[in-house]
Amino acid sequence: MGNIVKFFVAISALLLSSVVMGQQVLDRVAVIVNEGVVLESEVDQLLRQVKANAARSGAELPADKVLRIQAMDRLILTELQKQMAERMGISISDAQLEQTLIRIANEQNMTVDELRASINASGNNWSSYRESIRNEIITGEVQRAAVRRRVYIAPQEVTNLVEAMNQATEQEVEYRLGHILMGFRDNATADEVQETRERAEQLLAKLRDGADFEKAAITSSSGSRALDGGDLGWMNINSMPTLFADAVRGKSQGELIGPLRSGVGFHILKVSEIRGIEQVEISEVKARHILMAPSVILSERRAKEKLEEIRARIIAGEIDFADAAREHSADTGSAANGGELGWAEPSIYAPEFRSTIEQAEIGEISQPFKTQFGWHIAQVLDRRVQDATKRSQENRAYQLLFNRKYQEELENWQQEIRDEAYIETIIN
Known part of the structure; x- marks a missing residue:
């Protein structure tokens, strides 16, 4: 069955290569890759981009024949990863693509219109450029999905690297x-x-x-x-x-x-x-809250009113905050602890909650406010600054190890999918 499929792919590629309008060839197949193809126009487009980039940066390029082989290799890998993306259901919408193009333009201090003009002025096609960016995003998603699970970092590796990094900088501290x-x-x-x-x-x-x-x-x-x-x-x-x-x-x-x-x-x-050493400090807050979650039997207005009533009773000394949380809070996880959320960085909370506790004085009970989870009142119990230098060093060491191993596994994985694929060069 596999040979039959390859036969029909080859026949289709040859037919596509022979389509002529008048005396002009519309496009030709350069490489057959499994059930897909790399077109001659794609190879030419990539070569133009590489040469334009080299001209802008003043870099020297190898002979055209060598450059062409490199371009075809990249497009073969791209096609293989696109095929894998289709099987995995990975796609990039036009809206996501536009956001990426805006970021690329901003990094070059341009608007998207200026970026388009620059691409066109370099002799490249804007539509083709857009699709190449889309393909880069897709292949990046495929690579992360396929390679990340192949990377394992033992805790001892992190510890050893942190110690080595500290020893290297010890003389400067x-x-x-x-x-x-x-x-x-x-x-x-x-x-x-x-x-x-x-x-x-x-x-x-x-x-x-x-x-x-x-x-x-x-x-x-x-x-x-x-x-x-x-x-x-x-x-x-x-x-x-x-x-x-x-x-x-x-x-x-x-x-x-x-x-x-x-x-x-x-x-x-x-x-x-x-x-002489990076010192990382984080601000943490210890807070508690009572949540009222609107439902079919509790309207938004009534949820807010109930919190206003509870707040007034707490301030008047008629009821303790912790007891009120245990009795009324819809956040069952914290309700059992009297509404306490423990020590945490404010950034982990919903924006409205974070803003409220960042501005509140210690001991102050906030007015009712709304987040995506419902209506809250909150009280800041304490604040502290923690030394997070060790955590920062461990995170940095882990990322360095991950990046190194990821690159190694990425190259191994790409070689594996290429070895397993059916690849036939039609045009050299």
């Missing part, structure tokens, strides 16, 4: 350290050493509870920079004592470290500032 030394004498007894340790641990606990580090250094430290608030200035890992370097490596800005024992006493460090 500088830390500004605060230092407190709780010293003991050279011939201190074990009891004296233990007593000093306990005092250091007590001071560290106070610092973690919010005590001022500089003031504590001035009043409690026996270090040489005590009167400077314990400020040791800027140092990289190699320029600080080994005891400090081992403890500071990988720490975040604001972290307290210690007590660290040395021959002269117990040290408490504070990472006051870091420079």
Whole structure:
């Protein structure tokens, strides 16, 4: 059956190549690709585009024969992926295509009309250019669908790459350290050493509870920079004592470290500032809400009115917010927790919800507002800024690994589909 299909495809291609109007050939088949074809006009169109791009950039191109082989190879792969897209039901609408063309024009500081004029001026056809962009989008979708599942990245690979990246940049990273030394004498007894340790641990606990580090250094430290608030200035890992370097490596800005024992006493460090490394911070909010979801028995107006009534009762002290959420909220997931949504970045919420909680004061109960889910009242319980540097490093490492493996698997996959296809060159 396969040979019969190939026979009829070849016959159809030859018939198409021989269609003549007067003495002019309308088009010719360059390559048969499975049940489809690559036309001579498509090869010529791609060659014109490549030459025009090279002329604009001043790049040198190989001989026409080599260039033609490369063009045909690309069009063969495009045809194979188009055939796969049809089997997968992938298509790009005119509206999606227009959005892409607008983006391409914007990237070149042009309007779409100016882009069209530029394409036409280069000797290419605007309609053909549009279709080539459509094909690029389609093939991109096919590639992602087919190749993404072939890429596996183990968690240990991410960890290893993060460590390697950190080691490569470690020499450039500088830390500004605060230092407190709780010293003991050279011939201190074990009891004296233990007593000093306990005092250091007590001071560290106070610092973690919010005590001022500089003031504590001035009043409690026996270090040489005590009167400077314990400020040791800027140092990289190699320029600080080994005891400090081992403890500071990988720490975040604001972290307290210690007590660290040395021959002269117990040290408490504070990472006051870091420079030379990307620091990523995210703002999070802890909020709760009550949702009224309109239905066939609850109108939009009545949903809003019920929330206004509940809000008034909460403010008047007649009912607790959490109890009201458990009794009335349509968001069953949060209702069981008194309406609490936990800590989250505001960006994860619907735009109206995000806007409300970003503008609200802590403890304030909002007026009823509407999102796609229904009517809400919300209350911000707290805000915080979190260090997301580690998460950012892991995401970057994962993306680097993914991109590398994706490209490797893409090339393997393209070779596989080409090896499995029926390809016959009609015109060399």
